[in-house]
Amino acid sequence: MKKQFFLIGLCLVLGAVLVAGCLGGDDAGDSNATVPAEPIAPPADAARYRGNVTGISVTNNETIMTLEKVKGTGGDASMNFVFGDNSKANFNLTDLKIGQYIEVYYGIPAGDVKPDPATVIVANVLQNADMVVYSGEIVNVTPAVDVNNSTYVGKLEVKLENNTTMIFNCGNSTQFYMNMSDVTAGTKVSIYANWIIQTSMPPQTTAYEVSKYVD
Known part of the structure; x- marks a missing residue:
């Protein structure tokens, strides 16, 4: 009899835990806590x-x-x-x-x-700065395949400050806050990029903004 009561009690406890998880609470969604909410669109002229x-x-x-x-x-x-x-x-x-x-x-x-x-x-x-802000020296510039691409840059291969190499894919939405003539090997840049990294060799991600490195 005691064993039966113990099993019933255990089932009730497990059921309560599952219900609490479904309803959420102070710690609900912690698995996605590192993913920020969708950003609010910026106002004009700000x-x-x-x-x-x-x-x-x-x-x-x-x-x-x-x-x-x-x-x-x-x-x-x-x-x-x-x-x-x-x-x-x-x-x-x-x-x-x-x-x-x-x-x-x-x-x-x-x-x-x-x-x-x-x-x-x-x-x-x-996302945390160490996951979206990268600084380093351009090693190689690959022109865009699409000649209509306004950036004329397809990929930037950058040697980061930690001496690893990373590829940054560029597109029409990539903003270059620098002279395009300076987008060349040897220029030190700061890149704001997607925090999701493709596990290739070298790793790569999407560049949103590229600026000259500021000391």
Whole structure:
């Protein structure tokens, strides 16, 4: 009899665990926790800054965060941003954490004077910087097969700072924030790319943005 009660109790416990997993909870979806939510489309004519969160504070019920640029990327070394009533984000402010890689779109007042803190128009949490930002020296440039491709670049073979080599596939959607004449072997670049890497030799992924490396 005791054995029967034990088995019934065990079944009830397992059933409760399965139900809790289906309904979700504080830890629901942890397997996809590293995949950010779909980014909110950026507004027109807004400035953009990307950086790692290095500071978070709350003053007068307003959340202020400090972002610090990734080595090699352009822009100010760091910037402060405040979330206003009309700010939009693809994350909850309560989920904001030190170390997250975030892009912010904000307005620039007349005279190009950057406010401090700048008010967030749109903020998107991205994949961790070490998974989407790459720096290195171009080793080889493969022209695009399609001559109508506006970039005229099909692939960039780059020797990364860790001395490994990686292929970055380019297309019409790839933005080159540099003179195309500088897209050649020997130029040091910073690349914003897809975090999904193909397990080829060498590994490869898609380049979204290519800029000259900034010391």
